[in-house]
Amino acid sequence: MTCKIPLKNSDYYAVVDARVYEYLVNDPHLAKIKFLDNLRRHSKGYAFFQKNWKQSDGTYRNETIYLQKVIAEKFIALPDKVNRYWVRFKDGNPNNCKLDNLEWSSLSNVVRNTxxxxxxxxxxxxxxxxxxxxxxxxxxxxxxxxxxxxxxxxxxxxxxxxxxxxxxxxxxxxxxxx
Structure with a gap:
């Protein structure tokens, strides 16, 4: 089963698997920052959360979390710990964050598939x-x-x-x- 997550600044939805949605709802940090309520659509199509948190000294700290990266880090094993990897959408649709559509990939492979x-x-x-x-x-x-x-x-x-x-x-x- 899949779940649709509305993106705050557009008519688009991010689509995730039910077990991923369950994780996103129940993760303490994501719940605290209201991650699902504040997902937006990036100009490149990705679903992401971004907030500037005011610090005690008056400065701000920016927090940016990409939905596909949260999912891949939790549910998809890295091929190795030596190389650097990016999350690739197999079908090219950045709103399709289902597990069978995400994979860790080298940057050259990500670029080659755009x-x-x-x-x-x-x-x-x-x-x-x-x-x-x-x-x-x-x-x-x-x-x-x-x-x-x-x-x-x-x-x-x-x-x-x-x-x-x-x-x-x-x-x-x-x-x-x-």
């Missing part, structure tokens, strides 16, 4: 090189030059092909305009 790109050509892994377009993909933090091409679309196709070869089908594949 479709957003901000470069001027609208394609991930494509840069201008003189009068041509260069396709570049990163593997283990090392740039791999995939060649130069006449159009950004050709470079994006080269990026997609190599990305599938190296990482399989991910959300970072370019949607090429025809």
């Amino acid at each position: 479709s957003k790109t901000d470069n001027q050509f609208g394609y991930r892994g494509v840069v201008k090189s003189g009068n041509k377009y260069q396709a570049i993909i990163y593997v283990n933090r090392k740039a791999l030059n995939l060649g130069t091409f006449s159009t950004p679309e050709e470079a994006a196709e080269a990026y997609n092909k190599k990305s599938i070869e190296l990482f399989g089908v991910t959300r970072s594949l370019n949607k090429i305009r025809k």
Whole structure:
């Protein structure tokens, strides 16, 4: 069974499993700060709690808690204690905080599974090189030059092909305009 948690600043809901909801309701710290009553939607879509607590010296201390991180820390085992991990939404929906949709992941895997790109050509892994377009993909933090091409679309196709070869089908594949 799942539970919907309304987000204070929007019409969206965060969806969690019943046992997760039970934990969120009964955790002493989360109950004390009224975590569930004050969940909001972040500009990136995440459900989060944020409050500035006044200190005895007159200053403020900010507390920010992301719902997906609370859930993962309590219910999903870390792959190891050596590396740093982030919580990834398998389906890409940051409002779906059900256990079967969350996993610990490396930052490169999180980035690889986001479709957003901000470069001027609208394609991930494509840069201008003189009068041509260069396709570049990163593997283990090392740039791999995939060649130069006449159009950004050709470079994006080269990026997609190599990305599938190296990482399989991910959300970072370019949607090429025809």
